[in-house]
Amino acid sequence: MKTTSRYNAYEPDACGHIHYSADDDAVWHDLIIPQRARTDRYCSRIFRSGLDSLQLSDDRIPQCSEVSERLEAATGWRVTPVPALISFDRFYALLADRRFPAASFIRARDEMDYLQEPDIFHEIFGHTPLLANPQIAEFSHRIGQLGCRARPEDHVWLARLYWFTVEFGLIREDGRIRALGAGLASSASELPYAVDGDIALRQPFDLLEVLRTPTASTSTSRSILYSTASNSCSN
Numbered sequence: 633m634k635t636t637s638r639y640n641a642y643e644p645d646a647c648g649h650i651h652y653s654a655d656d657d658a659v660w661h662d663l664i665i666p667q668r669a670r671t672d673r674y675c676s677r678i679f680r681s682g683l684d685s686l687q688l689s690d691d692r693i694p695q696c697s698e699v700s701e702r703l704e705a706a707t708g709w710r711v712t713p714v715p716a717l718i719s720f721d722r723f724y725a726l727l728a729d730r731r732f733p734a735a736s737f738i739r740a741r742d743e744m745d746y747l748q749e750p751d752i753f754h755e756i757f758g759h760t761p762l763l764a765n766p767q768i769a770e771f772s773h774r775i776g777q778l779g780c781r782a783r784p785e786d787h788v789w790l791a792r793l794y795w796f797t798v799e800f801g802l803i804r805e806d807g808r809i810r811a812l813g814a815g816l817a818s819s820a821s822e823l824p825y826a827v828d829g830d831i832a833l834r835q836p837f838d839l840l841e842v843l844r845t846p847t848a849s850t851s852t853s854r855s856i857l858y859s860t861a862s863n864s865c866s867n
């Protein structure tokens with residue numbers, strides 16, 4: 633896990649509103665327009681129907697409060713702005729409370745394709761459509777509850793389970809592999825690579841294998857073990 637960041641969190645004002653610049657909104661626009669087309673082609677129905685339901689703006693970075701309003705109506709979840717990097721303890725406590733921690737900054741233009749720490753595009757575009765799905769919302773809530781009870785040395789097991797499902801999981805829909813995870817849905821290159829790439833390693837979901845697989849070298853090394861979730865999660 634990274635412990636430093638080149639980015640600074642944006643502080644919300646007294647009303648919880650974050651004031652983004654016109655340049656920030658332009659980065660959001662330039663990310664979301666091509667990525668919507670990629671997700672139509674590569675992402676699961678779970679992701680696409682969640683994205684439709686949230687009606688995210690193409691022209692400006694959405695405020696956490698407005699996304700929360702739509703998400704809460706669907707599954708009871710809310711989105712809470714946090715600094716770029718937070719501890720496992722805080723992360724699990726927020727999930728247990730059905731609050732998704734969202735880093736408030738947006739990436740620089742030299743990291744448009746992929747960045748290691750989560751930014752607001754990854755959090756809102758990648759994660760919140762999944763949290764509009766009742767099964768994934770409940771799964772994330774349970775991960776948070778278990779994380780709050782786990783010993784610190786056991787957090788790694790939950791982190792791996794989360795990584796190979798909610799972050800980088802694949803799913804089989806109508807006999808075809810589709811992207812499920814937020815880390816795929818929000819990345820221009822990881823998304824087609826994970827679904828269609830010749831050298832991506834796609835494995836059927838096996839809990840023990842997932843728990844045995846470290847996450848540190850994924851995404852940047854391009855030698856990823858992607859876990860395929862079962863049909864039972866598709867609806």
Ligand SMILES: [Fe+2]
Pocket residue numbers: 750754759799814815
């Ligand atoms: Fe994420």
